[in-house]
Amino acid sequence: MHPAAGIALIVVAGVLAIVTGGWLRLMLPRPATDALMALAGAGIGVGGLLLIDDVGTASWIAAPVVLAVVAPLHVRALFARGGPFRT
Numbered sequence: 321m322h323p324a325a326g327i328a329l330i331v332v333a334g335v336l337a338i339v340t341g342g343w344l345r346l347m348l349p350r351p352a353t354d355a356l357m358a359l360a361g362a363g364i365g366v367g368g369l370l371l372i373d374d375v376g377t378a379s380w381i382a383a384p385v386v387l388a389v390v391a392p393l394h395v396r397a398l399f400a401r402g403g404p405f406r407t
Contacts, residue, residue: 323370325370329366330368332363333360333364340356341399357392357394358388358392365383365384366383369383
C-alpha cells in the first residue's frame, strides 16, 4: 500500500482527464483524445489500486484495462451529437 503515490497518481490522471475531456478534445484529433483518455483512465485505476492493501494479480490487470477502455467511451457518450453536453 502506497497511499501518497496512489493519491498523487489519481490527481494527475484526473487532471489529465479533465483537460483532455474539456479543452484538448476540441484541439486534438479523435485518436489522440482517445489515447489520452485511456491513459488517464488507466492511471486512475492504478492509483486506486495503490490505495488498497492486499490486491491480487487479476486486479492489477483488470482495473487499468477496464478503465482505459471505459474512459474514452464515456467522453464520447457525454459529448456525442445528441449527448447531454453537446458542443
